Amino acid sequence: MEIKILKNVMIKNNAVGEDIRRKLRDSGVYSVNIVSSPGAGKTTLLENSLKFFTKKHRVAVIEGDLYTSRDAERLQKFSIPIVQINTEGGCHLDARMVSGALQELDVKELDLIVIENVGNLVCPSSFDLGENIRVLVYSITEGEDKPKKYATMFRTAHAVIINKIDLAVACKINLNAVEAEVKEINPGCRIFKLSAVDQKSLSEWNDWLDVKIGEVKKNKN
Amino acid sequence: MHEATVAKYAFDIIKETSNRKVTRVTFGMGKPNTVMQDSFEFYFMELIKGTNIDGAKFVYKDSDEEGFFVSSIEVEDGD
Numbered sequence: 001m002e003i004k005i006l007k008n009v010m011i012k013n014n015a016v017g018e019d020i021r022r023k024l025r026d027s028g029v030y031s032v033n034i035v036s037s038p039g040a041g042k043t044t045l046l047e048n049s050l051k052f053f054t055k056k057h058r059v060a061v062i063e064g065d066l067y068t069s070r071d072a073e074r075l076q077k078f079s080i081p082i083v084q085i086n087t088e089g090g091c092h093l094d095a096r097m098v099s100g101a102l103q104e105l106d107v108k109e110l111d112l113i114v115i116e117n118v119g120n121l122v123c124p125s126s127f128d129l130g131e132n133i134r135v136l137v138y139s140i141t142e143g144e145d146k147p148k149k150y151a152t153m154f155r156t157a158h159a160v161i162i163n164k165i166d167l168a169v170a171c172k173i174n175l176n177a178v179e180a181e182v183k184e185i186n187p188g189c190r191i192f193k194l195s196a197v198d199q200k201s202l203s204e205w206n207d208w209l210d211v212k213i214g215e216v217k218k219n220k221n
Numbered sequence: 222m223h224e225a226t227v228a229k230y231a232f233d234i235i236k237e238t239s240n241r242k243v244t245r246v247t248f249g250m251g252k253p254n255t256v257m258q259d260s261f262e263f264y265f266m267e268l269i270k271g272t273n274i275d276g277a278k279f280v281y282k283d284s285d286e287e288g289f290f291v292s293s294i295e296v297e298d299g300d
Contacts, residue, residue, distance in 0.1 A: 002295045005238055006249075008288040009230040009256075092223055123223035126255050152253055 013127055016095035020130025024107065028220030030213045031113045033131035035153065037146075038119030040139040041163045043071045045196040046116060052206045054078050057111035057213055062101045064093040064118045071116060081105055092123040095130055111217050125152040133158040133212070137196075138182070140164050140173045147181045154182055159190040161205065166195040227256055227289060228264035234291045235274055241296040242273050247280040249290030256289040 008014075024031050034042050046061065053059050060081040063072040066089055072082045083101040085093060098115060105113070115131060117124045136157035138146065141164050147154045154160060160182050168175050179191055190208065194201040235246065250258070258281060269275050277294075284290060 001298050002293055003238055004293045005234060005291045006293070007234050007291050009227050009234065009291060010288060012230050012233060013226075090223075090226075092226075094226060122255065126223060126227075152255055 010126060010128070013095045016099055017128035017130040020095060020099055020102065021132070023102070024113065024130065024132075025216070027107045027110070028217055029107055029110050029113055030216040031115065031129075031131045031133075032209070033115045033117060033124075033129045033134045034137060035117045035121075035124045035134060035157070036119060036137035036139070037121040037142060037150075040119070040137045040142065041196040042116050042119070042137050043074055045137055045161065045163065045202075046114060047074060048196055048199055048202055049206055049209075050075065050078050050080070051199070052202070053112060053210070053213075054080060056210065057217070058109060059112045059114065060105050060110050062093075062098060062113065062115045064097075064116055066090070066118060081110075087118055091118060091120045092127050093117050093129055094127045098129045111220075112213050121146070121150045121153050125156045132216070135159045135161060137161045137163050140175070140178060141167055141171050143171075144173050144178045144181070147178070147185050151185050154185045154189075157186065157189055159192065159208075160186070161196075162191065162193045163196050165193050165201075166198065224256055224260040225264045228261055228268055231261075231265060231289075231291050232268045232274070235294055236272070238294060239296050240273055241299055243277045243294050243296050245278045245280060245295035246274065247282060247292040247294070249284040249286070249288075249292040250281050251284045251286045251288045251290065253287060254289040261289075 036042050061075055062083045064085050066087055069084050072084045075082055083104045085097050085101055115129055134157050192205045
């Protein structure tokens, strides 16, 4: 006897992701899932963006890492809640892990939750973490051929940060060509070109995200 | 690597569908699906050892829909 099922295997993860999104929305909390390959600059971006966001909003960070707490340690200077998730070799965070991490946070006392995913330019694209937006940090030092090679990551991002643009000349990268390729893959995504170590170059990104946080925050009871 | 997680999800979906002896599982391979078939099967085979899915034949069918699916299972007829 044949039994039709027709279920996407991600259905279980996505159901938990939807629960998280509902819970955070009801609490007036905006959530961002930051993804990239290893070394693209996720933590550096956070280090410099949090200088701006922690002045305006109540922020918590969920840090995904294979084995260490190195990234979390870099963010301790902000004195904000940080929950470390070690995947013990796992190549991505999933919604269940994030749900567990949220148990350790007083969500009602927050405005923004940033989830720094495990550095990987393939697997995290498949896992909804209950975020409002997925932000891909793409370092141009990885080479300008990466968007089409890792198209799923680029296609599933709401925003793409083209990082380390100060190294474009040294790496012989044509930034316009890179941007055009990202747009070709994902016409609807917002693109920022910046260098995460340069505070001034972050203002457009910070302001854009600030508006989004504010829209959710104003619905707080 | 994420195939291990995908294999567990697929296993859970089948277990929840039937506890009868499963003789065939048909998977839908969408475009794109981000799942390597060999790697998925490696983990899936480990999970099904000693269960009602052990010994089932696997069939992979292309699908135009994005993602990786458990499309159907064939089970032995019960009473």
